[in-house]
Amino acid sequence: MEHWQSRLDELARRHGVPGAVLGISSPGWSGVAATGVCNSRTGAAVRPDSVFHLGSITKVFLTTAIMRLVQDGRLDLDKPVSAVLPELALGDAEVTDRVSLRHLLTHTSGIDGDVFVDTGRGDDCIARYVAQLADVAQNSPLGATWSYCNSGFSLAGRVVEQVTGQVWDAAMKDLVFDPLGLADTLTLPEDALLRSTAVGHTVEDGRTIPVRQWQLPRSIGPAGLIASTVSDLLTFARLHLDGGGELLTTSSVEQMQAEQVRVDAKYSLADTWGLGWMRLAWDGQTLIGHDGSTIGQQSHLVMLPSQGLAVALLTNRRTPHLYEDLFREIFAELAGVEMARQPVPPAEPLGLLPTDYVGVYERAGQRTEVVIDDGKPVLRVTTLGKLAEYVSDPVEELPMVAFEPDVYLVPLTGSDHWLPVSFYTLADGSPYLHFCGRASARRL
Secondary structure, three states, rough: HHHHHHHHHHHHHHHOOOOEEEEEEEEEEEEEEEEEEEEOOOOOOOOOOOOOOOOOHHHHHHHHHHHHHOOOOOOOOEEEHOOOOOOOOOOOOHHHHHHHHHHHHHHOOOEEEEEOOOOOOOOHHHHHHHHHHHOEOOOOOOOOOOOOOHHHHHHHHHHHHHHHHHHOOHHHHHHHOOOOOOOOOOOHHHHOOOOOOOOOOEEEOEEEEEEOOOHHHHHHHHHOEEEOOOHHHHHHHHHHHOOOOOOOHHHHHHHOOOEEEOOOOOOOOOOOOOOOOOOOOEOOOOEEEEEEEEEEEEEEEEEEEHHHHEEEEOOOOOOHHHHHHHHHHHHHHHHHHOOOOOHHHHOOOOOOOOOOHHHEEEEEEEEEEEEEOOEEEEEEEOOOHHHHHOOOOEEEEEOEOOOOEEEEEEOOOOOOOOEEEEEEOOOOOOOEEEOOEEEEOOOO
């Protein structure tokens, strides 16, 4: 692990990441490397057992808990959620009657995904969150397209609460954390205070500084509030690499990893998704994993089932470069697999303008406008609602570069990284824009 410690140290410094922990596990061998500080204000060093936010990797933990309940006959992936939550009311009555756990766990419910409403710290916060989904407009028809959906996982967490009779936090301890011996995996800030805990960082006026809020609202818990150590995360990964152990049946593990839905838009977070897992295609190999982004922190877990390899990275600054550089080296050296490359602008401009796509595309957390200004295409992105509190500038104007006839690239603010913007239509002909893993319907 000495080599990877050196690479983590060097690459974290190069990319301005205050602190990070790297974990690697393969059959018969595992190692952990730590670098930097948990908090640049206090100078507390990152330790191998420091706790970081997992962000949306939480979704795979929740799916694992749900699969345990399915195995026990207490839940059914394909029955309407309303059978468990008869009081459920969503923005669309038909979706209320038909939406299933499979829809929720594969991001195909069509429920607007970025509804970040703070319903308080009480044990009823998730129930109160689900109640307010009645006022949220349906973003797309049920099952019509894939769109990353945090709201759906909070709803799935409420299903777990109802079936177990416990708050989500306690149910996760009973169903996943404690059986696996994950002593440093937690959901509540009062538990994090007892450990070496990382604080997220952001960049303001060229300086990397700690964020002013440690955690998202508790109501978002099932979608992204688990925090953990890299060793605990690797233990969880081995559960899914080694056939499920005593927690999951082989069938449950295989269902979670198998293709459940194909993403319509090109160059999204993944081409296909399983139950909870994203499925990656690198160098002719199928890998599974999940990323997590939260307030000033970013996490990554990627697994190569064919070789039993798991690699996890937890950081306290959001930047794609440390992950891409480090994982590219690790998977090439340890597995002989080349990591897929993100699209970049073509050397010769294509000379295409998104004339057919000019308009306004909107969902709960974001308004996206495609405009042509002085002959040049621009993507105007406005962050809406509660999410606007977590960004330094809620309005960004990003130049669009044609990559393919239906795909344009825009620069990630403050870096040389490019993000794809894809345009496509649903089966009924409705036009949609896909950006950062989310589908937005054209409104104007």
